[in-house]
Amino acid sequence: MIQAAYDLLIGPFVEFEFMRRALIGSFALTLGAAPIGVFLLLRRMSLVGDAMAHAILPGAAIGYLVAGLSLGAMTVGGLVAGCLVAVLAGVVTRNTLLREDASLASFYIISLALGVTLVSLKGSNIDLLHVLFGSVLALDDNTLLLLASISTLTLFVVAFIYRPLVLECVDPGFLRSVSGAGAAIHLVFLCLVVINLIGGFHAMGTLLAVGMLMLPAIAARFWCSGVATMIGVSLLIGMASSVIGLVLSYHAGLATGPTIILAAGAIYIVSLLIGPHGGLIRQFAPQRHLEA
Amino acid sequence: MSYALRFRDLTLGYDRHPAIHHLSGEISQGDLLAVCGPNGAGKSTLLKGIVGALKPLSGAIERVNCAPRDIAYLPQAADIDRSFPIRVYDLVSMGLLREVGLFGRIGRDLRVRIEHAIEAVGLAGFEDRPIGTLSGGQMQRMLFARLLLQDASVILLDEPFTAIDDKTTTDLLDLIARWHAEKRTVIAVLHDFDVVRRHFPKTLLLAREKVAWEATAVALNGDNLLRARRMVEAFDTAAHECERAA
Numbered sequence: 001m002i003q004a005a006y007d008l009l010i011g012p013f014v015e016f017e018f019m020r021r022a023l024i025g026s027f028a029l030t031l032g033a034a035p036i037g038v039f040l041l042l043r044r045m046s047l048v049g050d051a052m053a054h055a056i057l058p059g060a061a062i063g064y065l066v067a068g069l070s071l072g073a074m075t076v077g078g079l080v081a082g083c084l085v086a087v088l089a090g091v092v093t094r095n096t097l098l099r100e101d102a103s104l105a106s107f108y109i110i111s112l113a114l115g116v117t118l119v120s121l122k123g124s125n126i127d128l129l130h131v132l133f134g135s136v137l138a139l140d141d142n143t144l145l146l147l148a149s150i151s152t153l154t155l156f157v158v159a160f161i162y163r164p165l166v167l168e169c170v171d172p173g174f175l176r177s178v179s180g181a182g183a184a185i186h187l188v189f190l191c192l193v194v195i196n197l198i199g200g201f202h203a204m205g206t207l208l209a210v211g212m213l214m215l216p217a218i219a220a221r222f223w224c225s226g227v228a229t230m231i232g233v234s235l236l237i238g239m240a241s242s243v244i245g246l247v248l249s250y251h252a253g254l255a256t257g258p259t260i261i262l263a264a265g266a267i268y269i270v271s272l273l274i275g276p277h278g279g280l281i282r283q284f285a286p287q288r289h290l291e292a
Numbered sequence: 293m294s295y296a297l298r299f300r301d302l303t304l305g306y307d308r309h310p311a312i313h314h315l316s317g318e319i320s321q322g323d324l325l326a327v328c329g330p331n332g333a334g335k336s337t338l339l340k341g342i343v344g345a346l347k348p349l350s351g352a353i354e355r356v357n358c359a360p361r362d363i364a365y366l367p368q369a370a371d372i373d374r375s376f377p378i379r380v381y382d383l384v385s386m387g388l389l390r391e392v393g394l395f396g397r398i399g400r401d402l403r404v405r406i407e408h409a410i411e412a413v414g415l416a417g418f419e420d421r422p423i424g425t426l427s428g429g430q431m432q433r434m435l436f437a438r439l440l441l442q443d444a445s446v447i448l449l450d451e452p453f454t455a456i457d458d459k460t461t462t463d464l465l466d467l468i469a470r471w472h473a474e475k476r477t478v479i480a481v482l483h484d485f486d487v488v489r490r491h492f493p494k495t496l497l498l499a500r501e502k503v504a505w506e507a508t509a510v511a512l513n514g515d516n517l518l519r520a521r522r523m524v525e526a527f528d529t530a531a532h533e534c535e536r537a538a
Contacts, residue, residue: 163394169376173371176369177363
């Protein structure tokens with residue numbers, strides 16, 4: 001029994017280095033993604049992550065055209081493209097009658113079209129697969145280091161801007177009336193989204209990068225109220241999904257990145273059903289009301 | 293007496309159409325002023341102009357000894373996301389933001405002040421409640437607690453008692469009286485003339501321009517109210533440029 005559990009859960013990680021690397025990589029990813037995902041969710045920007053993930057593509061493609069499948073070039077390219085879209089969208093939103101969703105939608109779709117055009121300029125299919133689906137089972141030292149740096153930076157910056165960030169979510173009008181920092185805070189936050197997406201991009205690919213950002217955070221909403229606890233729960237859910245996804249993909253021979261996201265998806269469905277804060281079962285089978 | 297705010301031939305509006313036309317006058321330090329007038333008279337527009345959220349089309353607003361950000365402002369519909377998981381205590385504590393800065397520490401003294409503010413508006417016991425669980429009146433009390441902490445010398449209130457019951461209105465009026473006694477300048481947009489007559493010494497009656505600005509009893513006399521009612525609310529889309537002397 002114990003042996004079986006060992007073989008199932010621990011064995012793969014003891015036996016293969018690439019599994020250990022994948023585990024560490026996904027944990028690092030989760031560590032940064034948890035607070036970012038929670039704030040995206042609370043700011044009703046759940047789909048913005050998706051948009052930004054597409055916006056990164058042309059930068060990564062230019063990096064790839066210049067330097068081939070190089071970690072540094074693709075990272076820097078993606079960073080520049082993502083932040084450029086974020087800044088442009090922010091400028092348009094604050095100076096025209098367009099809301100943020102519209103300005104972001106227009107820039108990211110331009111960016112995506114540009115990216116696809118660039119990738120197809122020098123299209124060998126294997127590389128394209130890396131771009132689309134990532135390579136969580138082939139994380140080298142540099143990529144691991146990048147993922148760890150991203151999560152470290154994210155945690156420190158979020159800790160630093162936590163108060164204005166919360167205020168920007170709850171009562172942006174009030175923040176504007178007492179401080180001019182709102183726009184800057186928003187921009188810093190979007191840049192954090194971009195670097196976390198780039199981390200996700202290397203591990204999970206552009207299509208699923210946003211998965212580790214949003215699914216654990218959304219699932220966490222059903223388990224607690226309070227921003228800090230949500231970040232904690234979201235972190236636990238992300239780590240659990242990583243372990244489950246890796247083990248499952250190892251034993252069943254499934255593509256790893258998508259399996260990890262599917263594991264997070266499964267946890268989300270369970271949370272949706274039985275979560276104590278607004279879960280479906282609670283709503284359809286209400287408990288008796290209290291005395292006062 | 294020194295003034296806190298002075299309007300000099302102020303025109304505020306949207307898309308070049310004036311919502312308030314050629315308003316001049318002074319608000320003295322320590323004034324307790326009610327701003328009255330029909331819907332669309334430019335009352336909220338005036339407050340937005342005072343806090344600097346709206347730039348004058350012409351004329352100027354002079355603020356003495358205070359930047360726009362030193363003015364505490366309670367908008368008509370605060371755009372608070374009530375579904376956000378934050379406690380009453382934490383939201384009220386945001387009133388200290390000017391004082392401690394975006395990153396400063398909130399020490400024990402300040403925590404005591406936060407608790408006092410919550411008690412002062414009668415919300416003791418609500419500290420740990422998520423803001424989404426508050427009723428409309430409790431919400432307004434909470435926002436007044438935040439105003440208390442802001443400790444501003446000029447306080448603007450835009451229809452603070454709309455949809456608020458008598459008891460809460462009385463409590464909040466007591467707070468306003470306290471601010472008045474502390475020589476703070478309070479400007480409130482109000483529709484309830486009874487409340488205005490009983491609690492506000494001075495009234496500015498607006499109807500897209502100044503109808504009256506004097507002691508409340510005079511400002512709200514029948515003549516003035518009738519004139520305010522005759523205000524034309526719609527913009528004239530074919531209006532010419534205003535040539536009135538600046």
